[in-house]
Amino acid sequence: MSQALPAEIFKAYDIRGIVNKSLTADVVRRIGQALGTLALEQGQTAIAVGRDGRLSGPELAGALMDGIMAAGCDAIDVGCVPTPLTYFAAYELGCNSCVSVTGSHNPPDYNGLKMVIAGTTLALDAIQDLKRRIEAGQVRSGQGSQRSADVVGAYIARIVADVKLARPLKIVMDCGNGVAGAVAPELFARLGCQVLPLYCEVDGNFPNHHPDPSKPENLKDVIKALQETDAELGIAFDGDGDRLGVVTKDGEIIYPDRQLMLFAADVLSRVPGGTIIYDVKCTRLLAPWIKQHGGVPLMWNTGHALVKAKLKETGAPLAGEMSGHTFFKERWYGFDDGLYTGARLLEILSRSADANAPLKNLPNSPSTPELNIKMAEGEPFALIDKLKAAGKFDGAEQIVTIDGVRVEYKDGFGLARPSNTTPVVVLRFEADDAAALARIQAAFRQALNAVWPGIQLPF
Template identity: 35%
Template sequence: MINPEILREYDIRGIYEKSLTLNDVTKIALSITKILINNKSPNIIIGHDGRVSSLKIKNTLIENFTTYGIEVIDISLIPTPLSYFSSKCYKIPNLIMITGSHNPKEYNGLKMIIDNKPFFGKSIKSLNEVDVSSLIKKNGSVKFQNPLIRYQNEILNRFSNINKLKIVWDPGNGAIGAIINKITNTIGGTNIILNQSIDGTFPNHHPDPTVKSNIIEISDFIKKNSFDLGVAFDGDGDRVGIIDNKGNLVYSDMIFLLLALDLQKEKKDITAVADVKCSKILFDVLKENGIRILMSKTGHSLIKQMIVAENADIAGEMSGHIFYNHGYYGYDDAIYASLKFINILNSSNNSLSDILEPYMQSSSSPEIKLYCKESEKFDLLSNIISDLKVIYNDAYLNEIDGIRVESSNFWFLIRASNTQNCLVFRLEHFQNELFKPEIQKIITIFKKFNLDLKELDSFYKAI
C-alpha cells in the first residue's frame, strides 16, 4: 500500500526514505502502469530535478515501467516547465516530473500529467485502489530526449529584443541552473547569475523565492550594484520571485497584476484567474480595467483545471506560479513568465519600483506558515473556522479554500497547505495604523489552538 500521507491534493510529496520510500515509488509506478494500459497509451515522459534522491526515484520508476511494457522518454535533469513543454512538443500525453519543488532538501515528490490532464485530487488519492494483479510482464523501452533546443527556438527566442536591462538571476542551486545560460544569452543586456550550480542540498538558501529570508543575497547585490531587478526561482523552476531595483521582494500578486494588464494590450477581452491568497487590489484593479477576474482555490493543478473550464487567458498564484494560456500552453512556466515581466520593464522608461507604486495602497503580510501535525491539520482548520464565524459574524466569509474573512477595510485568509504540514495565513489592511492591531487580535485567537506561531509572532514583532 502506498503511504496515504504522501498522496496530496496536487501531487505526491513526502520526506524521502521516511514518508516517501522506494517501495512507495514502486507501487505508484505499478498503479500508473495499469492506468496507462487501460487508457491504451503505454508511454510516459520522465524528468527530474537536482535533489539527491531524484535519480533513485527515477530509476525505480523506469525499472517498473519497462518491466510491464511502458515506453519511457527520459528527459533527465530539467526544470518542471520544460517537462510540461516536452509533453506538448513530443505529443506524449503522460508525464511524471520528479521534484520536491520549494520544499526543504529532504523532501521529494511526483507531479503528474495523465491523458493530457493534471493528475490530482481524487485521482491521486485513489491510486491505492488500482488493481494491478492483472499486469503482465513484457519488455518496455527507454529513450533519451533533450527538449532544450526546441524550447529555445519556440519560446526563448521570442524575447531576443530584451537588451537594455541589468538583471541578476538566482536559480537557487535548483534545476533552472541547467538552462540559465541559454536564457541570459538569448536576451542579452547585462546579466549576473548567482548560485547557478545544481546542488540538491541547497547550500545557499531554501529554494522558495517568495520568502524574504531567501532573497537576501540577490537583494543585497541589486542595492550594491544598482541593478534594475532580480529574478529568482524555486527548486524546480515553476515559481518565480521578482526583486525590484530597491532590493525589495515584489509580492507575486503584484507581478501577476502587471502581467495581466500587459496581456490586455495583446487581447482586449481577457479572462484571468487568481488564487484566494491574492490581494484585493489585484481583483479590484483588473475589474476596473475590464478584465474578467475569477478567484480560485490555491494549487497549480486546481488552477490549470479552472483555466480549461473558464477558457482563461492567464492565471496566477501568490506562491509565484504564473500560467499563460493565451499564446502559450496553459501551464505554469516561471521562465516564460519572468521573461514576459522583464519585457514590460524593458519597454518602459520607469523603474520597477515606480511602475508598482500606484498599486501600493495597503499593508499586507506575506504567506505565513503556522506549522502543526499533519494528522491534525484539517481538524484544526475546521475548529478555527468555527471560531472565526462567531468572532467576525458581520464580515463576508468566503469558504472557497479555508476561509477568507472580508471586511470593509481588511481581509485575511487561513487555509490548509496541501504540500506541507501547516496552515497558511495572510492579512491585508487598507488602514495602515490598524494593520498591527488586527494581527495581534488574530494571534490571540490562534493561541487557543495547537499551532506553531513562530512565523506569525516574528512578523508581528518586525512591523
C-alpha cells in the same frame, strides 16, 4: 493484494516524501507501473520523465521509468531539467503525459513526483485513486521501451521566438543551486539580457541558501548584488524552476500577487474581457485592478493542480498564485513556469526606460507575508472546520470559504487555510493601514482562540 504504501506521501497535488524512508525506489517503481497503466487506459503510449537536481533524482527517475515500462508503456528520459521543461516535453514530444521527479523547495532529503497523464495534472482524488490501484494490484504488465530526448533546445527556441525585449536588460539571477541553473542563464542571455549569475551551478545539497524565493531571507543575496552592481533588476527561481521571485533595484520584493497585476494588464490588452484566476492568498487589490483593465476576476483554491484544472474549465488566458506559480495560457501552454514567467516580466519591463518604474507603480497596501501555525497531522483541517462553523467576525462584509476562511472587511482581509502539503495553518492579512491590519488580526486571534483554546499564534 500487494503491501500497503505510506499514506503520508500521497499529497493533494503531488507525491512527496523523505528519500529512503517514506519514498523508496521500490515505492516509486510501483507508482510508475500504476502511472503507465493509467496512461495506457487513456490511449497514451509513452510518458516523459524529467528530474530536478536532487542527489536522489537519478535513482528515483530510473525506478519510475522501470515501473512505467513494466506496465507496457514507453518511458522517455528528458534528463535533469526544470519541472516546466518536463511539462513542455509532453507537448513537444506529443506524448501528452509526463512526470517530474522533484522535491520542489523541500529540504535536500525530500523528493517527489508531479504527474500529468493525458494532459491532466493528477490531484486530490486522482492521487488517492492511484494509491488504491497500486495496493489492489490493479496494474498492467508488459514490456515498454526507454529512450532519451533532449527538449532544452526546442524550449529555449520556443520562448526566444515568442518573447521580444524592447531593449537589453542587465539582471541578477539567483537559481539557488536548483535545476533552473541548467537552463535559465542561457535562455535569458538568448533573450538579450546580461546575466549576473548567483548559485546557477546545480547542486542538490543547496549549499548557499534554500531554493524558495517566497521566503524573504532567500532573496538577501539578490538584494546585495543589486546594491553592489549596475544590474537593473533581480529574479530568483525555486528548486525545480516553476516559481519566480522578483526584486527591484532598491531591494523591494514584488510578491507574486502584484506581479500578476502587471501580467493581467498586459494579457488583457490582447484578450479583452478575459478571466484572470488568482488564489485565496492574493491581495484584495487584484479584483478591482483586473476589472479596471477590462477583465473578469476569479478567486480560486490554492494549489497548482487545482488552478490548472480551473484554467482548463474556464478557458482563462492567465492565472497566478501567491506562492509564485504563474500560468500563462495566452501565447503559452497553461502550465506554471518560472522561467517563461520571468521572460514575460522582462518583456513588459524592457518597454520602460526605467525597468523598475512599472513595478514600483503597482498598487500596494500594508500586509503580512504568509504566517504558519504548526500543528499535528490532521489538526489544521479540524481547526478550519471549527472556524467555518463557529468563527465570529463582527463587521465582516463577506466570508469566503472555498479554501479555508477568508474574511473580507471594507478596509482589509484576513485568511486562515489548511496547507495541503504540510501540517500547518496558513495565515495572511492585508489592510488599508496599520490600524486596520491590527484590528483584523485581533479579530482572528479572538476567533482562533475561541475554537482552539491554547493555540500558539505567530502574530
